[in-house]
Amino acid sequence: MAVINAKRKTGKISKYIYGQFAEHLGRCIYEGIYVEDDSIPNTNGMRNDVVAALRELEIPVLRWPGGCFADDYHWRDGIGDKDKRPYMVNTNWGGVVENNHFGTHEFFELCEQLSTEPYICGNVGSGTVQEMRDWIEYMTFDGDSPLANERRKNGREKPWKLKYFGVGNENWGCGGNMRPEYYSDLFRRYSVFIRNYGDEPIYKIAGGPNVDDTNWTEVLMKNIGGAMDALSLHNYSYEGDWNNKGDSVVFDKDGWYTNMASAMRMKRVIKAHRAVMDQYDPDNKIALIVDEWGNWYNVMPGTNPGFLYQQNTLRDAVSGMVILHIFHNNCERIHMANIAQMVNVLQSMVLTEGDKMVLTPTYYLFKMMKGHMDADRLDIDYDSKEYEVNGISVPKISMSASSKDDKITVSVCNTSVSEDEDIVLDIRDADITSASAQILTGEINAHNTFEAPDTIMPEELEVSVSNGKASFKLPAKSIAVITLS
Numbered sequence: 048m049a050v051i052n053a054k055r056k057t058g059k060i061s062k063y064i065y066g067q068f069a070e071h072l073g074r075c076i077y078e079g080i081y082v083e084d085d086s087i088p089n090t091n092g093m094r095n096d097v098v099a100a101l102r103e104l105e106i107p108v109l110r111w112p113g114g115c116f117a118d119d120y121h122w123r124d125g126i127g128d129k130d131k132r133p134y135m136v137n138t139n140w141g142g143v144v145e146n147n148h149f150g151t152h153e154f155f156e157l158c159e160q161l162s163t164e165p166y167i168c169g170n171v172g173s174g175t176v177q178e179m180r181d182w183i184e185y186m187t188f189d190g191d192s193p194l195a196n197e198r199r200k201n202g203r204e205k206p207w208k209l210k211y212f213g214v215g216n217e218n219w220g221c222g223g224n225m226r227p228e229y230y231s232d233l234f235r236r237y238s239v240f241i242r243n244y245g246d247e248p249i250y251k252i253a254g255g256p257n258v259d260d261t262n263w264t265e266v267l268m269k270n271i272g273g274a275m276d277a278l279s280l281h282n283y284s285y286e287g288d289w290n291n292k293g294d295s296v297v298f299d300k301d302g303w304y305t306n307m308a309s310a311m312r313m314k315r316v317i318k319a320h321r322a323v324m325d326q327y328d329p330d331n332k333i334a335l336i337v338d339e340w341g342n343w344y345n346v347m348p349g350t351n352p353g354f355l356y357q358q359n360t361l362r363d364a365v366s367g368m369v370i371l372h373i374f375h376n377n378c379e380r381i382h383m384a385n386i387a388q389m390v391n392v393l394q395s396m397v398l399t400e401g402d403k404m405v406l407t408p409t410y411y412l413f414k415m416m417k418g419h420m421d422a423d424r425l426d427i428d429y430d431s432k433e434y435e436v437n438g439i440s441v442p443k444i445s446m447s448a449s450s451k452d453d454k455i456t457v458s459v460c461n462t463s464v465s466e467d468e469d470i471v472l473d474i475r476d477a478d479i480t481s482a483s484a485q486i487l488t489g490e491i492n493a494h495n496t497f498e499a500p501d502t503i504m505p506e507e508l509e510v511s512v513s514n515g516k517a518s519f520k521l522p523a524k525s526i527a528v529i530t531l532s
């Protein structure tokens with residue numbers, strides 16, 4: 048039994064928690080989103096099938112161009128006549144040639160087609176302060192300046208709206224192998240030149256810690272707390288560990304449970320960084336932005352190891368919901384999160400092969416969760432059996448409730464592979480008379496392929512409502528979202 052107090056609103060679940068990330072990595076941008084081959088229907092290069100599918104998710108924000116790629120990216124190479132754009136080698140991801148045909152203008156075109164807000168990550172690792180300042184002026188200045196006029200010459204009269212800007216990526220690693228003291232000084236310097244040309248000030252996101260490196264957080268909070276709006280955090284989950292991440296499709300019930308435990312690590316990691324941030328910023332003015340998260344497995348056999356192409360199963364949807372609930376539970380501090388990555392890379396929403404596209408279980412998770420975006424988190428009280436895997440406690444049932452526009456959304460997942468659960472939602476202080484619900488379930492490794500694209504899809508779940516209570520059976524290994532009014 049779960050008790051939900053409809054009048055006890057305990058925070059706002061920012062819609063930006065449902066953000067996405069698209070890097071110049073493997074077949075994410077090229078092939079997956081952007082094509083130059085007109086045999087695949089597209090609008091200004093953006094695949095119509097992929098854009099139409101992603102629009103259904105109402106993606107609030109999209110991070111680009113990386114990732115590790117961001118600190119190797121020089122924006123000037125990606126503007127102007129495509130035939131004249133210089134080539135480069137994508138040294139981080141497979142050593143393939145990057146022709147820079149997808150650049151700043153193309154990114155904003157994609158954002159416009161998706162009706163999503165841009166989040167651009169700048170180059171600190173190998174770029175100059177001037178390069179970063181000029182990019183901002185090129186994109187956002189409405190007046191008469193050589194850079195703004197160059198943008199006009201390249202086909203864009205009005206400046207774009209840009210709020211979110213990252214000052215480097217993983218600067219402790221691929222973004223420059225820096226110590227936090229050194230990065231703090233660089234942040235101070237670079238951020239001065241991120242000028243506000245538009246109506247809204249640019250929201251500056253500092254390159255944050257790796258997983259549980261709280262020293263990085265401590266040094267940044269101490270040294271640049273007053274200059275940043277947010278600190279980013281990257282934390283991936285696996286089936287095994289970093290050295291052998293497990294297969295995305297071929298796994299047994301142990302592989303299922305170790306992945307659930309890995310997902311639960313997000314709770315511990317966020318708690319550790321929040322504790323440090325709370326000391327320096329008790330009023331939650333500086334946000335924690337988890338701008339890379341998701342399941343990272345071994346690449347699909349036979350694919351380029353640098354392309355990070357993996358399949359996506361029911362397991363990803365279930366552990367994904369566990370993590371989204373952790374974000375909801377920390378919504379005072381977590382303003383944004385960006386799952387890695389949107390297309391064909393890591394835990395993606397869609398997979399493509401030539402002109403074919405399939406929607407993944409994670410796509411359906413995000414589609415089902417839309418009711419929580421920008422909703423008020425509600426107080427929810429429930430008990431769940433817990434089991435221990437690798438010293439980590441994993442709840443059998445994970446739930447979250449929110450309200451918006453006179454509707455209550457409850458999401459719930461059952462992480463057990465064998466035990467169903469009878470759920471009763473006791474909604475206090477609301478007059479609930481009807482419910483609609485969707486469920487996603489199947490075999491533990493159920494997934495969609497180009498040959499069988501509809502193997503796993505949401506179905507209707509029967510929920511009975513009486514006397515302010517909603518009851519239903521939640522099968523083992525499933526996620527469900529219930530809308531009550």
Ligand code: AHR
Pocket residue numbers: 070113114115116216217281339387388393
């Ligand atoms: O998402 C893949 C990579 O993971 C990103 O480029 C990097 O930031 C992280 O290590």
